[in-house]
Amino acid sequence: MTANRAMTTQPAQKLTRAEKGQKIKADLFHAAAKVVGEVGYANALVSLITANAKVAQGTFYNHFDSRQDLFDQLLPALGAELLDFIRAQAHGAPDAIERERRSFLSFFEFIKLKPEFYRILYEAEVFAPRAFQMHMDRIADAYIRTLERGFGNGEVVFSDRRQLEALAFSLMGARQYLCMRFARQDGQTVDLPDWVTESYMTLVTQGIYRLSAAAR
Structure with missing residues (x-):
């Protein structure tokens, strides 16, 4: 039993607020690259980018003006x-x-x-x-x-x-x-x-x- 408890997977550490913000911004960059690559700048709407990044549309403006x-x-x-x-x-x-x-x-x-x-x-x-x-x-x-x-x-x-x-x-x-x-x-x-x-x-x-x- 002791050995089994020692091998139990530890819960993943929660990201700090700053780390979460960095991750969301990176996700938005990745999503924007994918969307622009597929439809071009002119058709790369914020709604498409945030949907691809799986974040709320309002979140976008926490990271970009x-x-x-x-x-x-x-x-x-x-x-x-x-x-x-x-x-x-x-x-x-x-x-x-x-x-x-x-x-x-x-x-x-x-x-x-x-x-x-x-x-x-x-x-x-x-x-x-x-x-x-x-x-x-x-x-x-x-x-x-x-x-x-x-x-x-x-x-x-x-x-x-x-x-x-x-x-x-x-x-x-x-x-x-x-x-x-x-x-x-x-x-x-x-x-x-x-x-x-x-x-x-x-x-x-x-x-x-x-x-x-x-x-x-």
Whole structure:
């Protein structure tokens, strides 16, 4: 009997008021991402979002001033998740070229894991322009820092540090349009063909990064 009592499952600890609030806000973000991904910003009504999050409609306004307030926070929050995901996947890469390959592939893997991100991103410029600009600035800054590391190590072929910003936006644009053309079919996210990755990496290795002596 004593052993049985010791093995009895302890009741789950109750969440604090602050923890409950954090959970509800996270649930609303998740619901908003799903709803916007399915019907777009224009049709993502507060009632749809709260129904998906399984909370009362009035609860929404405890966390956001308006539907637009949520939209203005949604893309930057997902963008932060994207950057964390890419950093984790690229961690430990032995050189700039392998880091770029891992970062490139992880971008498309993230979109496959969170297909709603595609619509949220590409409609944001119209429906949440501040969020779109914040997201693009954050992604560009992260890319520029990575390129600056390669520049400092002598891995980047460009000799003028000012060119790194233009290069970052060029590579961001390449990912965007490759995603539109090859990673989406009939509104669904699909695997990027290997030959597309190799085409991108050929551009990177022959036009951007110096190959190490061992790789030549």
